Amino acid sequence: MTDVATLWEVGLPLAGAAGGLGYAKVRAPQVFWSLVGLPVTRVRFAVTYHATMDVCGLTVQPSRLRAFMVRNIARRPDVQPVPPKVRRIRGTSTGLRVTLRLPAGLEPADVMAASERLRHAWGVHSVNVTETKPGFVELRMTGYDVLNRVRMPRRRPAGPMTVSVALREDGTAFVRDYLKVPHALTLGANQTGKSMYQRNLVAGLARLPVALVGIDCKRGVEHRGYAPRLSALATTPEEADGLLNVLVGEMEDRFDLLSDYGVADIWALHEDVRPAPVVVLLDEVAELFLTATKKDEERRDRMVTQLIRLGQLARAAGIYLEVCGQRFGSDLGKGATALRAQLTGRVVHRVNDKQTAEMGVGDIAPDAVVTVLTIPPDRPGIAVAGDTSGGWSRIRTPQLSAAEAAAICLAHAHLTPDLPSLAAYRPVLPDGIGAAPEPVPLVKPDPATA
Numbered sequence: 001m002t003d004v005a006t007l008w009e010v011g012l013p014l015a016g017a018a019g020g021l022g023y024a025k026v027r028a029p030q031v032f033w034s035l036v037g038l039p040v041t042r043v044r045f046a047v048t049y050h051a052t053m054d055v056c057g058l059t060v061q062p063s064r065l066r067a068f069m070v071r072n073i074a075r076r077p078d079v080q081p082v083p084p085k086v087r088r089i090r091g092t093s094t095g096l097r098v099t100l101r102l103p104a105g106l107e108p109a110d111v112m113a114a115s116e117r118l119r120h121a122w123g124v125h126s127v128n129v130t131e132t133k134p135g136f137v138e139l140r141m142t143g144y145d146v147l148n149r150v151r152m153p154r155r156r157p158a159g160p161m162t163v164s165v166a167l168r169e170d171g172t173a174f175v176r177d178y179l180k181v182p183h184a185l186t187l188g189a190n191q192t193g194k195s196m197y198q199r200n201l202v203a204g205l206a207r208l209p210v211a212l213v214g215i216d217c218k219r220g221v222e223h224r225g226y227a228p229r230l231s232a233l234a235t236t237p238e239e240a241d242g243l244l245n246v247l248v249g250e251m252e253d254r255f256d257l258l259s260d261y262g263v264a265d266i267w268a269l270h271e272d273v274r275p276a277p278v279v280v281l282l283d284e285v286a287e288l289f290l291t292a293t294k295k296d297e298e299r300r301d302r303m304v305t306q307l308i309r310l311g312q313l314a315r316a317a318g319i320y321l322e323v324c325g326q327r328f329g330s331d332l333g334k335g336a337t338a339l340r341a342q343l344t345g346r347v348v349h350r351v352n353d354k355q356t357a358e359m360g361v362g363d364i365a366p367d368a369v370v371t372v373l374t375i376p377p378d379r380p381g382i383a384v385a386g387d388t389s390g391g392w393s394r395i396r397t398p399q400l401s402a403a404e405a406a407a408i409c410l411a412h413a414h415l416t417p418d419l420p421s422l423a424a425y426r427p428v429l430p431d432g433i434g435a436a437p438e439p440v441p442l443v444k445p446d447p448a449t450a
């Protein structure tokens with residue numbers, strides 16, 4: 001009887017706790033990681049660090065001075081090889097961050113090459129190695145697959161033109177910073193998550209004091225929902241042609257302004273005179289290249305030339321390009337590769353062939369091509385994001401429906417800057433939509449009279 005009672009009193013809560021943890025591991029991996037994974041990994045790391053670094057080939061012979069001290073002061077006959085010094089260990093909600101000081105003889109590439117071995121040794125989901133400053137690397141370990149159910153870090157990135165668009169596989173935010181990478185290209189086959197990426201980007205940009213310009217030659221099916229927050233919208237190649245001309249004119253006017261003030265770009269101007277930055281969202285770029293008649297060809301050549309000019313010069317004028325499409329290679333026609341070369345930010349979702357993967361990342365991060373080709377078809381939204389620094393990472397956007405993105409645009413319609421040159425292309429909205437919201441009364445209305 002006593003045994004049964006003990007089993008009941010002790011066994012039941014234990015079974016409940018084990019069941020709860022098992023459930024958390026599958027359904028709430030963040031909770032499981034914080035309760036179990038993090039403490040276990042910390043201990044495992046502390047206990048096995050030296051041995052792991054040794055078997056992974058990440059130790060070096062100590063300096064002569066150190067060897068002398070070990071032999072003569074510590075009086076130990078054997079002088080062991082030394083691993084990198086651990087400078088900082090920090091647990092996060094998704095993993096563990098460890099800063100290492102590299103000894104002479106080791107370089108970041110050595111640690112990067114061993115990341116797969118380190119991952120297995122410490123039983124974590126992934127280990128990414130980043131050089132933080134000369135001589136220092138950070139090991140970013142994740143305890144579970146953070147791209148499975150994306151939860152963005154809450155902290156807003158610093159900077160006037162930064163948007164947190166997606167989550168990187170090391171648990172940090174993938175930030176689109178227009179001042180660092182002014183123009184970008186998003187590629188991917190059908191149903192791979194390009195629209196979801198654009199929606200997250202627009203939802204972030206809508207909250208900033210920037211002008212958004214949409215060019216969506218699929219009759220505006222993607223961009224129409226953003227209309228309340230757009231300063232201009234073109235939905236046909238004819239309108240796109242006119243709008244690109246206006247944008248080039250706006251760029252030239254801005255150059256006159258910069259030259260009057262003797263500065264090199266709009267961010268050097270005082271904010272009272274600084275024109276609003278403009279982000280041009282160009283959806284399905286191949287539509288602009290299609291031609292059926294001689295007249296179409298002339299228009300195509302004109303538009304491509306204007307886009308190349310914007311790509312080459314518009315950064316200083318605060319005009320940035322965000323181009324999206326399924327493919328973007330020389331087969332699109334004259335000027336395609338010249339334009340692509342200007343779009344140095346790259347986000348490539350799953351593609352249908354190796355050639356398209358190479359078009360996307362081959363020129364900026366050749367070793368990322370294989371990763372693009374291994375994106376599984378059942379995980380839409382996964383992409384490889386690279387930039388001109390040669391760095392790249394797998395990313396995934398959080399889910400955001402078209403209706404939610406449209407609601408964010410509507411709620412921030414009052415931030416739409418008034419750019420007179422684009423007025424002719426301002427999308428026409430139903431009455432009242434897009435107007436500045438009524439100011440909130442400071443005094444609460446009297447419930448008796450309300």
Ligand SMILES: Nc1ncnc2c1ncn2[C@@H]1O[C@H](COP(=O)(O)OP(=O)(O)OP(=O)(O)O)[C@@H](O)[C@H]1O
Pocket residue numbers: 188189190191192193194195196197380381382396397398399
């Ligand atoms: N980050 C994500 N997480 C989960 N599901 C996603 C993600 N991104 C996209 N999806 C899903 O994948 C499907 C295709 O997404 P989306 O419409 O963005 O693709 P697309 O590349 O724009 O397609 P198309 O070229 O046909 O317009 C949708 O059902 C969407 O819900």
